[in-house]
Amino acid sequence: MKNNLYSYILGIADNSLILGQRLGQLCGHGPSLETDIACTNISLDLFGQVRSYFQYAAKIAGDQRTEDDIAMLRMERDYKNVLLVEQPNTNFAFTIGRQFLFDVYHQAFLTELQNSNDFTLSTIAKKCVKEVSYHLRFSSDWVKRLGNGTSVSNKKMQEAIDDLWTYTDELFYQTKADKQMVFEGIGVDVTNLKSNYYSRINDILLEATLEIPESQWFQTGGKEGIHSEHLGYLLSDLQYMQRTYPNMEW
Amino acid sequence: MKKNWPLWEVFVRSKNGLEHRHFGSLHAADAEMALENARDVYTRRNEGVSIWVVESKNIAASNPLNNGELFEPAQDKVYRHPTFYDLPDDIKHM
Numbered sequence: 276m277k278n279n280l281y282s283y284i285l286g287i288a289d290n291s292l293i294l295g296q297r298l299g300q301l302c303g304h305g306p307s308l309e310t311d312i313a314c315t316n317i318s319l320d321l322f323g324q325v326r327s328y329f330q331y332a333a334k335i336a337g338d339q340r341t342e343d344d345i346a347m348l349r350m351e352r353d354y355k356n357v358l359l360v361e362q363p364n365t366n367f368a369f370t371i372g373r374q375f376l377f378d379v380y381h382q383a384f385l386t387e388l389q390n391s392n393d394f395t396l397s398t399i400a401k402k403c404v405k406e407v408s409y410h411l412r413f414s415s416d417w418v419k420r421l422g423n424g425t426s427v428s429n430k431k432m433q434e435a436i437d438d439l440w441t442y443t444d445e446l447f448y449q450t451k452a453d454k455q456m457v458f459e460g461i462g463v464d465v466t467n468l469k470s471n472y473y474s475r476i477n478d479i480l481l482e483a484t485l486e487i488p489e490s491q492w493f494q495t496g497g498k499e500g501i502h503s504e505h506l507g508y509l510l511s512d513l514q515y516m517q518r519t520y521p522n523m524e525w
Numbered sequence: 526m527k528k529n530w531p532l533w534e535v536f537v538r539s540k541n542g543l544e545h546r547h548f549g550s551l552h553a554a555d556a557e558m559a560l561e562n563a564r565d566v567y568t569r570r571n572e573g574v575s576i577w578v579v580e581s582k583n584i585a586a587s588n589p590l591n592n593g594e595l596f597e598p599a600q601d602k603v604y605r606h607p608t609f610y611d612l613p614d615d616i617k618h619m
Binding site for chain 1: 530554558562566569
């Protein structure tokens, strides 16, 4: 029983961890000082959320592992994030598109997670949902700006949405552990969030004068640990210190 | 892109009841973006409860070249501070 809860928490936390790491790679490289700080702030919000989840996971695991061990010392297949969040920072439109497609889901998910039977998860969700509402405000605002901007910005934003679209359906994929947690009233039944998700996305894309992608071919795998080629590189960055100097502290 | 964004001045109220104080400046395309940028650049360490932004070009400023005639005459007129009155002991907080 507890194994399912542990897997479920990792499934939530890994999305924030990997997206936080991706955004962190932009630190000092954003297109302007203001957007650079905004992306880094979002990254730090996500890492803060990750800490709450992993502290709880470490408690449930009940062995010697700490939150840091869970974050840093797993193999690639043991990360359960969706493929969307590991996609690279190809350009600012991709960074914003990825953020937007995740934020709409993330906000709806946390809103529901507040009703979880599990007191710790519902408390974490209550705290995080405010942060994520701001993330969504930031990313949807930029989708509209780039969509309504110049012909170049519109084209780049459209390319990003078209390319990332194939990763959206996985947000509503459920693992065995997910289903068990829904059954016990702990987890969120994400299949219920799907139609609202796409209608919110479509509304904002319309406002941004962008086209809604028609492709119905979707990628899955991340939630079962089967990742795209990008995750390995990201993890080698993330885990470098602990792999090179095991057990180092500072 | 950044070259075209105008400069904005940011004023932050750090607590209810206090006045907005000038915190710094930033670049933004419009007022909405200026507010969001100000939130991220200047209030990320819990510095504020309210933000004002104004485009820098809308601020009229005194010319430093005129500092002599504008400010120096006031330097030797300390009596313009209300510090030369004997206050009754019962009056607090003056």
